[in-house]
Amino acid sequence: MINQLQPAAAVAGIYPATACAEIDLAAFRANVVALQAHAGVPAMVVVKADGYGHGIVECAREARVAGAGWLGVATPGEALLLREAGDAGPILAWLYGVEEDLAPLVAADIDISAQSVEQIGRLAAAAATTERRARVHLKIDTGLSRNGAPSYEWPHVCAAAAEAEHAGALEVVAVWSHLAAADEPGHPSIPVQVEAFQRGYEQARAEGLEPTLRHLANSAGALIVPEARLDLVRVGIAAYGVDPAPGIAALAGVALRPVMRLRAQLVNVKQIPAGASVSYGWTWTAETPTTVGLVPLGYGDGIPRHAGNRASVGWSGGRVPVRGRICMDQFVVELGAEHLAEPGEEIIVLGSGDHGEPTANDWAAWCDTIGYEIVTRIGSRVPRRYLNASQEDI
Template sequence: MDEKGTRAWARIDLGALQANVVALKAKAPTAAFMAVVKADAYGHGMLPCAQAAVEAGATWLGVATPDEALALRRAGVTARLLCWLWTPGGPWRECVDADVDVTVSAQWALTEVMAAARAAGRPARVQLKIDAGLGRNGAQPEQWPELTAAARAAERAGLIRVTGVWAHFSCADDPGHPSIARELAVFRTALEQAADAGLAPEVRHMANSPGTLTLPESHFDLVRPGVAMYGISPVPDVGGPADFGLRPVMTLAARLASVKRVPGGHGVSYGHTYLTPGETTLALVPLGYADGVPRHASSTGPVLVAGKWRTVAGRVAMDQFVVDLGGDTAEAGDEAVLFGPGDGGEPTAEDWARAAGTIAYEIVTRIGGRVPRVYTGGQRSC
């Protein structure tokens, strides 16, 4: 797609994504690599990013929902694929038929996947998840022996094959947090209990992005980088992307829709929370909260316009926001860059996260479908 004449776009550098995969693999050289592409690859585009990650050496892909997994299979992606967020009545049979590894965290899920395997006439690939302390999905430690025994019985019956055992950290983004050692201990005990039940999974895994970067003891057989693969530091208080050999993949930009002179005391946007301090030039950026620009960044969000950092003037509206250029000039059609790698002087997603009181994960993931993705660099074979 040609950016010329386009209102706004998110430029996705697949070459940077592939370089990030290589850098992250080097952090865990003995572990397999799962590229997490859930949530439309954190807003970057699930299929192009999945293809680029596999080309760069990822041997697994990870998604949250069954619909995401099935969409990848329909697109022809054949890499090993784990899906972990299930509700009763989900499309177990379809995922069994599509060779998707499905996560089981409770007896009800094991019962449903066993029924799907019977209907499919083939064993289901199952990964068992333990709640090591996060308090979300996963079997509680006291339920784990019963679940592993039931899974082994289903294996002996030819209904499933347990391909993995896994868990997820709660505070790995806070290096040194006491929960990290506790949760690793719970996971190691769960692995011993799974072995005692007779299970021999292909992969044991716990390391997310911060685990991959800062906890080598958590690497086990496979690591699951998510946000780090897209060039965002999961531990910004420890180091930025460049400190870990990573480069942000997404650049969000738009063309100015209006540039005009206004007098001092002129109200700007809803509620007139910003009044011009004197005669000035206002520039209109045609992106708003319907596109994923956080309304919480009203009066704080940074933007590169006419070669300088500006700040959102007043409230972010549904489709647009304003910046005050002061004595500088610009023209309609000039580029405004909300965030990118930062090496061109533009803000980063982390800058927007701090302005909005959130995390950079949310900044990139929330960029909506009204903003076309423009892919550059990389190789994209299935």
């Protein structure tokens, strides 16, 4: 017997004055406006994974205020959550499992990605139970080898979709795909994928489909690959003010404003003598007497353990190094011999970089990862404090 599955229980959070992630919604809106203006086509703002850690409902709302015609999510649950939160506009959901019932999505007028004859069949069945036409974005794999129909399946997928459309079960709204390396200027995959996409689109039309939308570009594509912009760009990371890779936004001449600022109070400050070692494993030892401070965030909150002894954080307009291993709930910074810090003083763990603090991409460099992973992993125990919410109705 299968146990009844329950959603994860609500997490008991950190006291907001002790540590919180400030989310600047004015910066988020400004990024959406700037990206849409730069791309010259409408944007689908991607708010999956809790808005890349920034809050799915709040970011979705502000994306609409900033003029985003579309929202993009991975899972059906995320799409339905947005409907429950009152979003009535176009939403695309693109990743679901083999056992998931698609009828609630069709009933909620969510656009759904399909990449196989089997998925077309499931969408047609969902349409029959809801007595609505499913709105479908057909996904072709143009070279990522991840989701999407491979070229040998594509004609069959298009034919099945055309038949279901003819029968009134669904409407093919779009043909779409995803780029592998748009954040690497000049990468050979880019022209290969753009051409494969064009071929796939023409095949879809040859099967009698008339999708009004073609979409291929992510943030990096929207920023620096004009030929991938087509009718709609799907922007995620750049909307949150994080460069898809260092230098990409500058190459496009677009100034992004980081949306998340993660701050914490020092909860303890102490002197340690020369020879004292810090944190689990004693991986760092003070050579001279110094002062250390305790930051109440750890890998349980998404601070990467890999960054122990490598990272530095903002304090008092400058940087102080992380000493020793990052623990589950806390880490130690060295404040220096002369500094007489007090508990309660503010540490900026990540932010815009304008006041000495590191950016998400700085953390990524310390951990051999990408800024996406840094912001998305900031955990649910960390309270979000929303600044500059729009007063506009949507």
